Amino acid sequence: MGDRLTQLQDAVDQLATQFISCFYYLAHHHDLESFGPADKIPDLKSGQPKEVDSFAPEIFQAGQLELARDLITKEQQIEYLISSLPGLDNSQRDQEQSIRDLEEELKVAEGQRLEAVKEKDEVLARLDQVLRGIRRH
Incomplete structure (x- = not known):
């Protein structure tokens, strides 16, 4: 659609x-x-x-x-x-506030995404260490 x-x-x-x-x-x-x-x-x-x-x-x-x-x-x-x-029942000020709220939500979501990427990288590094330790034995 x-x-x-x-x-x-x-x-x-x-x-x-x-x-x-x-x-x-x-x-x-x-x-x-x-x-x-x-x-x-x-x-x-x-x-x-x-x-x-x-x-x-x-x-x-x-x-x-x-x-x-x-x-x-x-x-x-x-x-x-x-x-x-959008905008039929909203003033320009309301629409601008809505955009600011959405931008804040986007910043929070981006922060969560970056934390998840960092956590993924840490888990991959630990997994890599475990796999290297298994190969040596």
């Missing part, structure tokens, strides 16, 4: 793709209806492709509902990613 900003960018890209899919679904599967007396639904000539492949009203509404739920789910995912970004 990438960092939070990459995840957020991916989610926004996916949301844009979902919007396009929704527009396509609505534009290509609606009922052909006239809304006024001047509206005309053109007759298709033989061999002419249909611009709209109408779905039954129940199927069309079920598809709309599913698309709407998908959009809401993706939007909630984006909201979660935004809320998890």
Whole structure:
């Protein structure tokens, strides 16, 4: 998984793709209806492709509902990613203090690492002495 900003960018890209899919679904599967007396639904000539492949009203509404739920789910995912970004609820001073705290933790961890390396070297030296003592006998 990438960092939070990459995840957020991916989610926004996916949301844009979902919007396009929704527009396509609505534009290509609606009922052909006239809304006024001047509206005309053109007759298709033989061999002419249909611009709209109408779905039954129940199927069309079920598809709309599913698309709407998908959009809401993706939007909630984006909201979660935004809320998890650092700095939204922290002032600059809080962030700087957090960085100082992390630097202190890093210094302590580095000290522990150096002690462990020193202890490892001492154990290796003692082991080397024991092995040399065994070879002489």
